[in-house]
Amino acid sequence: MSEVEVNQWDELSQFLFCEKRFTDLIATNGALLEGFMFAIGWRKCSTKNEQFGLYGSVGKIENAKDEWRNQGANLSSVGCILEGNISANQGACEFSSKLTFTMNGFKNSPHLDKDASLYASGWWFQADKRTGQIQRDASKRCTGGKLIFPNEHFWIDLSACHGLIQVVWASSTFVHYTDPAQDKKARH
Numbered sequence: 668m669s670e671v672e673v674n675q676w677d678e679l680s681q682f683l684f685c686e687k688r689f690t691d692l693i694a695t696n697g698a699l700l701e702g703f704m705f706a707i708g709w710r711k712c713s714t715k716n717e718q719f720g721l722y723g724s725v726g727k728i729e730n731a732k733d734e735w736r737n738q739g740a741n742l743s744s745v746g747c748i749l750e751g752n753i754s755a756n757q758g759a760c761e762f763s764s765k766l767t768f769t770m771n772g773f774k775n776s777p778h779l780d781k782d783a784s785l786y787a788s789g790w791w792f793q794a795d796k797r798t799g800q801i802q803r804d805a806s807k808r809c810t811g812g813k814l815i816f817p818n819e820h821f822w823i824d825l826s827a828c829h830g831l832i833q834v835v836w837a838s839s840t841f842v843h844y845t846d847p848a849q850d851k852k853a854r855h
Contacts, residue, residue, distance in 0.1 A: 668831060675748045676792055676831055677801040682745045683707075683768045684799020685738055688731065689723045693767070701847060702773030707766050770796055772847035777817055780838035787838035789814065792831045793848075812848030816841050 668676075686707055693704040707723070728735045780787060791812070793802040812825035814834060819841060825832060826848060836843065 672831075673801060673803070676790075678741070679745055679748050680792065680794045680801055681799040682738070682741050683766075684794070685734075687768075689727050689735055689738065691724045691727075698775040698778040698844065700774045700776055702769055702771045704767055704769045704773060706768075769845075770794075773845060774847040775844050777815075777842050777844045779840070779842055782839075785837060785839070786835055789834045789836075790831060791825050791834075811846065813846045814843065815846065816843050818842050 683705075687705045690705045690707055693699070693706055723735070791814075794800060795802055813822045814825060815822040816836075823832065823834060825845075
């Protein structure tokens with residue numbers, strides 16, 4: 668990846684890292700075994716002169732309104748990063764209007780997604796769990812981690828990621844799960 672692309676993904680990673688302050692952990696994900704999963708989402712607004720609304724934890728937002736507003740100021744550039752990584756062949760209507768992100772050794776059991784979206788688009792990159800910054804130091808990168816399609820006898824080794832891995836799959840058609848990466852050092 669070019670330095671510009673790495674910087675864009677770093678911006679997205681830090682945005683998501685900050686966003687977890689305003690969302691609740693997903694506790695109803697039956698496939699979740701380890702780690703944490705968060706979600707942010709958006710929808711078309713029905714309020715005049717508003718184009719879309721964001722989901723978040725009202726209590727958490729209420730306690731940090733200024734930080735929430737500052738975070739919202741970054742939304743446009745983050746949206747452009749995401750939009751630029753969905754090709755014209757993958758119409759935006761085929762994807763969910765939510766984004767989930769995981770951390771801290773996330774692992775789940777084999778499952779099919781049950782939402783209305785035809786596809787899932789997953790991006791894997793290694794980030795420092797204290798700051799959200801992309802992990803550029805190879806000596807601190809995680810090892811292991813797989814996206815597994817057991818019925819297809821196919822898996823992707825995420826530890827080979829030295830930048831970014833993007834996978835698009837029919838998540839309601841193909842059973843899938845992830846095995847967690849292991850920290851090389853407990854600090855990240």
